[in-house]
Amino acid sequence: MKIAVCIKRVADMGARFQIGADGASVSDAGIKYDMSDFDEWAVEAALQLNEKHGGGEVTVISLGPDSAQETLRKALAMGADKAVHLKADRIPFDGFAIAEALAAELKDGGFDLVLFGRIAVDSAAGVTGAMVAELLDMPCVTAVSKLEVSGTTGTAERQVEGGVETLSFPLPALCTIDQGLVTQARYPSLKGIMAAKKKPMESKPAQLGAISVNVSKMELPPERSAGRIVGEGAAAVPELIRLLQTEAKVL
Amino acid sequence: MPTYKAPLDDMKFVLNDVIDYSRLTSLPGYADFDVDTAMSVLEGAAQFCEEVLHPINQNGDAEGCHIDHGAVTTPSGFKSAYQKYVESGWPALSADEAFGGQGFPQTLRFAVEEMICASNLSFGMFPGLSHGAYHALLMHGADDLKATWLPKLVTGEWSGTMCLTEAQCGTDLGLLTTKAEPRSDGSHAITGNKIFISAGDHDLTDNIVHLVLARLPDAPSGIKGISLFIVPKFLLHADGTPGAANGVRCVSIEHKMGIKASPTCVLAFEHSVGWLVGETNKGMRGMFTMMNAARLAVGMQGLGLSEVAYQNAVSYAKDRLQGRSLTGVKNPSGPADPLIVHPDVRRSLMTIRAFNEGARALSLWVGTHIDMHEKHPDPAVRKDADDFVALMTPIVKAYFTDMGFECTNMALQIYGGHGYIREYGMEQFVRDARIAQIYEGANGIQALDLVGRKLPAEGGRLLRFFFHPLSERLQRTVQDPQLKEFAEPLAKSFARLQQATQFIVMKAMSNPDEAGAASTDYLRMFGLVALGDMWLRMAEVSLAKLPTATGDRSFHDAKIKTARFFMTKMLPEVHGLFARIMAGAGPVMALEAEGF
Ligand SMILES: Cc1cc2nc3c(=O)[nH]c(=O)nc-3n(C[C@H](O)[C@H](O)[C@H](O)COP(=O)(O)OP(=O)(O)OC[C@H]3O[C@@H](n4cnc5c(N)ncnc54)[C@H](O)[C@@H]3O)c2cc1C
Numbered sequence: 001m002k003i004a005v006c007i008k009r010v011a012d013m014g015a016r017f018q019i020g021a022d023g024a025s026v027s028d029a030g031i032k033y034d035m036s037d038f039d040e041w042a043v044e045a046a047l048q049l050n051e052k053h054g055g056g057e058v059t060v061i062s063l064g065p066d067s068a069q070e071t072l073r074k075a076l077a078m079g080a081d082k083a084v085h086l087k088a089d090r091i092p093f094d095g096f097a098i099a100e101a102l103a104a105e106l107k108d109g110g111f112d113l114v115l116f117g118r119i120a121v122d123s124a125a126g127v128t129g130a131m132v133a134e135l136l137d138m139p140c141v142t143a144v145s146k147l148e149v150s151g152t153t154g155t156a157e158r159q160v161e162g163g164v165e166t167l168s169f170p171l172p173a174l175c176t177i178d179q180g181l182v183t184q185a186r187y188p189s190l191k192g193i194m195a196a197k198k199k200p201m202e203s204k205p206a207q208l209g210a211i212s213v214n215v216s217k218m219e220l221p222p223e224r225s226a227g228r229i230v231g232e233g234a235a236a237v238p239e240l241i242r243l244l245q246t247e248a249k250v251l
Numbered sequence: 252m253p254t255y256k257a258p259l260d261d262m263k264f265v266l267n268d269v270i271d272y273s274r275l276t277s278l279p280g281y282a283d284f285d286v287d288t289a290m291s292v293l294e295g296a297a298q299f300c301e302e303v304l305h306p307i308n309q310n311g312d313a314e315g316c317h318i319d320h321g322a323v324t325t326p327s328g329f330k331s332a333y334q335k336y337v338e339s340g341w342p343a344l345s346a347d348e349a350f351g352g353q354g355f356p357q358t359l360r361f362a363v364e365e366m367i368c369a370s371n372l373s374f375g376m377f378p379g380l381s382h383g384a385y386h387a388l389l390m391h392g393a394d395d396l397k398a399t400w401l402p403k404l405v406t407g408e409w410s411g412t413m414c415l416t417e418a419q420c421g422t423d424l425g426l427l428t429t430k431a432e433p434r435s436d437g438s439h440a441i442t443g444n445k446i447f448i449s450a451g452d453h454d455l456t457d458n459i460v461h462l463v464l465a466r467l468p469d470a471p472s473g474i475k476g477i478s479l480f481i482v483p484k485f486l487l488h489a490d491g492t493p494g495a496a497n498g499v500r501c502v503s504i505e506h507k508m509g510i511k512a513s514p515t516c517v518l519a520f521e522h523s524v525g526w527l528v529g530e531t532n533k534g535m536r537g538m539f540t541m542m543n544a545a546r547l548a549v550g551m552q553g554l555g556l557s558e559v560a561y562q563n564a565v566s567y568a569k570d571r572l573q574g575r576s577l578t579g580v581k582n583p584s585g586p587a588d589p590l591i592v593h594p595d596v597r598r599s600l601m602t603i604r605a606f607n608e609g610a611r612a613l614s615l616w617v618g619t620h621i622d623m624h625e626k627h628p629d630p631a632v633r634k635d636a637d638d639f640v641a642l643m644t645p646i647v648k649a650y651f652t653d654m655g656f657e658c659t660n661m662a663l664q665i666y667g668g669h670g671y672i673r674e675y676g677m678e679q680f681v682r683d684a685r686i687a688q689i690y691e692g693a694n695g696i697q698a699l700d701l702v703g704r705k706l707p708a709e710g711g712r713l714l715r716f717f718f719h720p721l722s723e724r725l726q727r728t729v730q731d732p733q734l735k736e737f738a739e740p741l742a743k744s745f746a747r748l749q750q751a752t753q754f755i756v757m758k759a760m761s762n763p764d765e766a767g768a769a770s771t772d773y774l775r776m777f778g779l780v781a782l783g784d785m786w787l788r789m790a791e792v793s794l795a796k797l798p799t800a801t802g803d804r805s806f807h808d809a810k811i812k813t814a815r816f817f818m819t820k821m822l823p824e825v826h827g828l829f830a831r832i833m834a835g836a837g838p839v840m841a842l843e844a845e846g847f
Binding site: 014028030034073187189190194196 | 288302303344584802
């Protein structure tokens with residue numbers, strides 16, 4: 001199967017973030033970047049599908065500045081076959097502008113399956129995959145937790161409130177991958193890292209759509225003030241209730 | 252729970268700007284391993300260490316290893332982590348391509364070792380010992396032995412051990428009594444008891460390759476009568492798969508202070524089949540190959556633990572609010588200022604940081620010399636590089652591990668009582684760091700190796716490879732208006748080191764106890780000056796880069812400030828050590844043994 005996986009380079013969410021000088025972006029200083037977790041699972045899902053069916057080809061695509069190539073290189077080290085870097089001086093917030101650039105690249109690629117992560121862990125908008133499906137006029141299943149392909153039909157499971165939903169759809173199709181499809185994305189092996197150096201990486205300008213949504217301001221959450229211990233055991237209950245009524249005004 | 256992020260930016264800085272890594276790529280076989288490739292490998296290793304090895308470090312300590320009917324089990328998570336380690340191909344990193352290795356420069360193995368030790372020292376023992384066994388076999392084994400045993404050691408499917416120690420023989424290997432009796436087919440029957448054997452038995456691999464020191468029936472007594480044998484846990488079927496047990500029994504495992512997820516085994520060999528590695532009665536030669544590599548690796552244990560302890564101490568010192576800054580409130584919105592405002596806390600953090608970054612540069616610098624020794628086409632260059640490594644080995648082993656213990660201890664102190672309890676993981680780092688000062692030759696023995704073997708060797712020839720380049724660098728920098736502040740204190744300390752060297756060499760001729768009494772102080776002095784050399788180089792690079800730096804401005808700024816701290820706050824220890832050395836052995840030995 002020809003599978004494309006669209007992956008995003010995001011900041012390590014465990015970092016201590018600081019707002020950049022423009023007040024509307026995250027400062028780069030001391031921040032490490034890596035592939036968004038859901039995208040990593042999507043790459044893993046693509047590799048597993050092709051391993052199961054034998055043969056095929058996995059293309060990874062990432063939009064962003066030159067550093068996006070590092071993220072693509074990692075996907076190649078995991079086992080993807082080729083990479084396409086859609087060059088842009090930054091990753092805009094506007095999912096639709098990104099979707100247009102990705103769709104332009106995917107349109108004539110002849111892919112049987114296009115995979116995204118369910119959300120990017122930094123912006124958490126979760127819209128880009130669905131927008132691309134619309135632009136390419138492909139069936140779209142979001143938040144897939146299990147994926148099978150047989151012939152030209154795909155079957156996907158989604159976790160829904162209190163149960164599991166099974167859907168089927170014709171290929172080519174687009175799925176966004178949720179946690180749970182794979183327990184763990186594979187780690188790039190030493191051989192994979194070396195092989196990745198020799199795999200094709202194409203870099204070309206991204207055909208971004210018009211950007212109509214911008215981040216105007218970012219703020220860190222206010223620091224929480226220290227909690228207060230009103231007393232211990234049952235003896236403290238009356239005081240606690242009094243405070244909840246008079247100070248917190250929740251009772 | 253503690254956290255760990257591999258210091259990739261610093262490693263990249265060292266490779267690119269401090270040790271001139273790229274010159275290695277002109278060595279035969281290394282053309283493919285440019286800095287970019289090196290960094291992608293280090294990133295891969297970093298991810299593995301951070302996400303697979305680090306998360307099982309604390310539970311490994313709590314659970315420890317267990318033995319049941321002679322079979323040792325490792326703590327939960329170790330087996331699957333080891334499987335992933337093997338699947339990802341890490342054991343093969345710098346192993347010889349002829350036996351399935353990837354042939355990467357040894358320099359990179361040092362960097363990877365630092366990360367493994369930082370994330371999970373106990374885990375690191377298994378591949379560490381396998382590498383030692385691999386190396387001894389590669390250098391001294393006959394071709395058929397290599398063909399049989401090396402490939403699976405390289406993949407990590409089998410692991411290795413070093414079996415030296417016996418109850419009556421630790422440092423003094425001449426006392427060992429394990430017997431090797433020739434068998435009709437050219438192999439030997441090995442019988443005897445070994446103690447303290449790391450990874451002597453476990454459930455991670457389906458065979459274990461023991462390298463055992465033993466004595467042949469007609470061997471001379473003492474150290475000249477020791478031979479090296481390879482003794483597998485399981486003998487092999489004709490198809491090379493493990494078959495019958497080979498009479499190697501794990502009798503018990505030790506209960507110990509640290510590295511609890513690494514089993515320390517008492518092994519009984521009962522007519523176990525072994526094959527001679529190298530020549531009869533020349534076993535120490537093979538063992539030394541293994542031990543020299545292993546000593547450097549143990550040095551990396553000290554650095555790795557110091558780094559992980561530092562990272563956690565920094566984040567604790569930023570979060571924990573206690574007291575107010577002596578110079579006025581720094582955190583007006585909080586009930587107190589973070590610990591990091593207090594000069595005494597800052598002193599500890601700076602000390603650990605300056606050690607870590609200096610030691611990292613030094614270790615990779617030594618690493619490049621191993622690569623030069625192994626690959627350079629010119630035999631003279633090869634020999635010089637090897638001599639430099641020989642000189643630096645006891646220093647890296649002992650100074651790094653002494654500092655590993657001191658630094659983890661300082662990091663614990665920053666946590667106060669929270670460092671002493673288990674939850675935060677700091678006390679584990681201290682306990683784990685302690686063993687590195689003892690095994691692979693206790694640090695006192697390293698100091699003796701430095702003053703007794705390395706200094707006098709070939710009329711002080713080894714020293715040249717450290718002394719000459721350093722005096723050239725100092726001559727060049729001591730006049731430089733910007734570098735002067737770094738070069739001057741280093742030049743003074745270097746002069747002390749040279750004086751102490753002369754003093755020891757002269758005195759030791761008439762009384763060897765003089766060398767013995769000075770040895771530990773001298774090794775530490777050498778370590779400090781060697782780190783000073785690294786800090787001078789790093790200061791030079793960062794001073795040159797700072798004016799035009801953009802994204803890495805704060806990195807270079809911190810380097811320069813840390814260099815200044817090292818030169819003014821750590822290096823002066825040299826002068827105290829010097830005074831101690833010059834006081835001679837007299838005060839040490841004056842009270843006779845009976846007086847204690
Ligand atoms: C956790 C652990 C793992 C180990 N793993 C292994 C392993 O895998 N394989 C293996 O073979 N061994 C292993 N060892 C053994 C270790 O290498 C020895 O403990 C070490 O070599 C010291 O020997 P010893 O304990 O008998 O101490 P001793 O030799 O009795 O020495 C005690 C002290 O006296 C000092 N001393 C001894 N002789 C001299 C001298 N001539 N001059 C000055 N000072 C001297 C030493 O520096 C030391 O401080 C391990 C030990 C431990 C605790």
